[in-house]
Amino acid sequence: MSEGAYQRLWESSHVTLQELLDQEQPLLEPVPDRERQSFQYRLASLYLHYLGLLRRFDTVYDQMVQPQKRRLLRRLLDGVAGRVLELKDKLVRADLCENHCLDRVLQDLKFTPADLEVPIPKYFLLEQSTTVRERGLILAEILSRLEPVSSQKVWKGYLQRKRTQQDRRMEMEFIGMLPSPNQVEHLSIISQACLVEDVRRLHQMEKEEEFRAAMVKAHDSLVETEGPDMKEKMKEQIRQWFIECHDLTGWFPDYPDVSSGGSYSIFADKTPEQVRMELEMQVQENRKKEQEKSKEKGKDEKEKKKKGKEEKAKKGEVDAVLQVLPSKCIPMISAGHEEYLNTWKNRCESVHPSQNYDSETLREEKRKEVEQEIRIQVDELMRQELRNLRLAVDKEEERPLRAPKKTPGKKTGKKKEKDLTPNRSVESLYEELVISGLLRKSESVALKDYIGDFLYLGSTLSLAKKLPMPSLFDIRQNVALYAVLRLGSPDIHTMAPLIRSILLVGPSGMGKKMLVKAVCTETGANLFDLSPANLLGKYPGRNGAQMMVHIVFKVARLLQPSVIWIGNAEKNFYKKIPKEDKEMDPKRIKKDLTKALRLLTPGDRVMLIGTTSRPQLAEMRGLCRVYERILFMPRPDYASRYVLWKRMIEARGIQPTQHLDISALAKVSDGYTPGHILQAIQSVLSERRFLQLSKRPLVASEFLGQLVKLDPVYREEEESLKDWYFKTPLGKKSMKHRMDQLEAEEAKLTKEKKKRK
Numbered sequence: 001m002s003e004g005a006y007q008r009l010w011e012s013s014h015v016t017l018q019e020l021l022d023q024e025q026p027l028l029e030p031v032p033d034r035e036r037q038s039f040q041y042r043l044a045s046l047y048l049h050y051l052g053l054l055r056r057f058d059t060v061y062d063q064m065v066q067p068q069k070r071r072l073l074r075r076l077l078d079g080v081a082g083r084v085l086e087l088k089d090k091l092v093r094a095d096l097c098e099n100h101c102l103d104r105v106l107q108d109l110k111f112t113p114a115d116l117e118v119p120i121p122k123y124f125l126l127e128q129s130t131t132v133r134e135r136g137l138i139l140a141e142i143l144s145r146l147e148p149v150s151s152q153k154v155w156k157g158y159l160q161r162k163r164t165q166q167d168r169r170m171e172m173e174f175i176g177m178l179p180s181p182n183q184v185e186h187l188s189i190i191s192q193a194c195l196v197e198d199v200r201r202l203h204q205m206e207k208e209e210e211f212r213a214a215m216v217k218a219h220d221s222l223v224e225t226e227g228p229d230m231k232e233k234m235k236e237q238i239r240q241w242f243i244e245c246h247d248l249t250g251w252f253p254d255y256p257d258v259s260s261g262g263s264y265s266i267f268a269d270k271t272p273e274q275v276r277m278e279l280e281m282q283v284q285e286n287r288k289k290e291q292e293k294s295k296e297k298g299k300d301e302k303e304k305k306k307k308g309k310e311e312k313a314k315k316g317e318v319d320a321v322l323q324v325l326p327s328k329c330i331p332m333i334s335a336g337h338e339e340y341l342n343t344w345k346n347r348c349e350s351v352h353p354s355q356n357y358d359s360e361t362l363r364e365e366k367r368k369e370v371e372q373e374i375r376i377q378v379d380e381l382m383r384q385e386l387r388n389l390r391l392a393v394d395k396e397e398e399r400p401l402r403a404p405k406k407t408p409g410k411k412t413g414k415k416k417e418k419d420l421t422p423n424r425s426v427e428s429l430y431e432e433l434v435i436s437g438l439l440r441k442s443e444s445v446a447l448k449d450y451i452g453d454f455l456y457l458g459s460t461l462s463l464a465k466k467l468p469m470p471s472l473f474d475i476r477q478n479v480a481l482y483a484v485l486r487l488g489s490p491d492i493h494t495m496a497p498l499i500r501s502i503l504l505v506g507p508s509g510m511g512k513k514m515l516v517k518a519v520c521t522e523t524g525a526n527l528f529d530l531s532p533a534n535l536l537g538k539y540p541g542r543n544g545a546q547m548m549v550h551i552v553f554k555v556a557r558l559l560q561p562s563v564i565w566i567g568n569a570e571k572n573f574y575k576k577i578p579k580e581d582k583e584m585d586p587k588r589i590k591k592d593l594t595k596a597l598r599l600l601t602p603g604d605r606v607m608l609i610g611t612t613s614r615p616q617l618a619e620m621r622g623l624c625r626v627y628e629r630i631l632f633m634p635r636p637d638y639a640s641r642y643v644l645w646k647r648m649i650e651a652r653g654i655q656p657t658q659h660l661d662i663s664a665l666a667k668v669s670d671g672y673t674p675g676h677i678l679q680a681i682q683s684v685l686s687e688r689r690f691l692q693l694s695k696r697p698l699v700a701s702e703f704l705g706q707l708v709k710l711d712p713v714y715r716e717e718e719e720s721l722k723d724w725y726f727k728t729p730l731g732k733k734s735m736k737h738r739m740d741q742l743e744a745e746e747a748k749l750t751k752e753k754k755k756r757k
Helices: 005-025 035-061 067-095 101-109 129-146 151-174 181-225 227-249 271-321 330-346 359-394 426-435 456-464 472-488 488-496 514-525 544-559 568-571 588-599 620-626 638-651 662-668 674-684 687-691 701-708 714-724 729-755
Strands: 501-505 527-531 562-567 606-612 629-632
Touching: 005 035, 005 067, 005 330, 035 067, 035 101, 035 181, 067 181, 067 330, 067 472, 067 488, 101 456, 129 426, 151 588, 181 227, 181 359, 227 359, 426 544, 426 701, 472 488, 472 514, 472 606, 472 629, 488 620, 501 514, 501 714, 514 527, 514 562, 514 606, 527 544, 544 588, 544 606, 562 568, 568 588, 568 606, 568 620, 588 620, 629 714, 638 662, 638 674, 674 701
Parallel strands: 501 606, 501 629, 527 562, 562 606
Antiparallel strands: none
């Protein structure tokens, strides 16, 4: 695609964005609980449209070359991603569930399940590729020192690897597993397309360097040519303000503080007449306040009593009303959209727009920046001039600055954590964690490799009064939303609703560890392992546990993004510690972990991810206090099993034929996890079986023998996990809502029967 094609995609995206912004205001209006379904539908529709917009903005930002447009696109991309996460949070609150049945909404909007896929912005990894590579080299160097090997062993290992590679190539040629000419041509087309994208990224870097040089040049030019005039104009304006204030009030005003913006707070978008009017109004208000103070004292007690009664009366109404709170992201998106309309929309650009920066727009932006710098200098000079005026005219010495009034309310400051390692460098702490095995190298796993299909009959099951369970597709989407999008960008993390921790609950073999590795791969995050089994014998004693958690969270914050993984998370919250686990003392980091998590704030891209297959053994209250989001992972349904069999067999280099009934395999493997299916495929598709494929094609019965050897997830085990999940805070709300719905329907039916009689 050319620059013009990306320009047109950007323009069409803003048409969609305008439509979505028009729908935001009606969403703020309260809705009664009886209209919950229509409210959910509106939220889901808006969520899907924003997902599509996120996908388009990501494509344009990744490939557009013009540097000024890319800066605006980046703000829009982050703002839309933040809005997607806000809407996801609202959907959870409205549905009282982590997974949502959106099949009916998809059908009405003429969308496909592919439109539900959460796009992961490409800049997450591209912009920190150098940092990730450097950390990888440091980690490899530390690990190599831990396992010293002789030069002779290295040489022998190299020779053996070369021989194995040659033998494998010969074997693949013999069995016809090397790519065919058609496949080679297809791969060359894909590689050529990727090459074009990489070339455009190189152009981006070149134009970005040109633009940065131009910014410095424009700044210096404006300071030299327009700076003196700006300075004199500001001085005259402020002097006029001094005189007008003295004429109106009889005294010179207090100069605005630096924190409030200095003189800019007085003259921002205001004419001298407006400033005069404001001063007059201020004098009148001061007089009124003095008169009203005496009257208000008696009224305060009566008002407090009234408010208490009103709040009690309103509580019932609030519970029965659904409402979306104002968004943090919409102002940013609206400002970006307004900038596009004012600066870029009406430009007469050719079919192939220029990739160079626009000098006029650059000078306009830099003029504001230079004006702000000069205003700071002028404010310092005028503060001194104001002191001299007071001494000369009013014979008044320097007036003490008034401290800004503190509004009463709860303290919202961040708790300061005591640094237990003030004299240690980050590098030394990093090395200590690697040596102790608490910081590990994560395997490279793409999130898309977590295979699963969409839940096509979610709405149908709901209508039939059956509770739909999340599909593997839902699980992948939730991990992308809760972990990947938040950890990938500091701006998105700051705007989105804060989530510090998630817990993945499901039987063994569901791919919980794989998802943890995928989060690290997609965001370039460090992987810290605080699993109870990994802590055995490390940092002993009470102070040792405190120091260990402190170092892990300190390094995680300094080298973010970071993932702190706890396998067998139930062990930290055991109801009763089994004899075999008493030696490892699994509950020793429980208190320190809870404290460390509370100190994480928006902008700290650190996430705790726990995995467990036996949550029933844990104390519910403590577990739910630490893990803010709990994702239940049931056995895969038929659609997911079908996709799993097909994709995993294809990944082994085999195209399924008509002899292989994948539908039958999907039916008979009910109860088996993705891990079981992978084991069965690996056992059947041995090297010897590869050699026989041309004479004896694969059939479904070959896999049954391997499946029989594996223990499936029995219904009792899954029902036990379901029962546990519905005892969690969100699970309780969901069940209560379902029971209320059933009772309401039963009451409605009984009324109808009475009327008929």
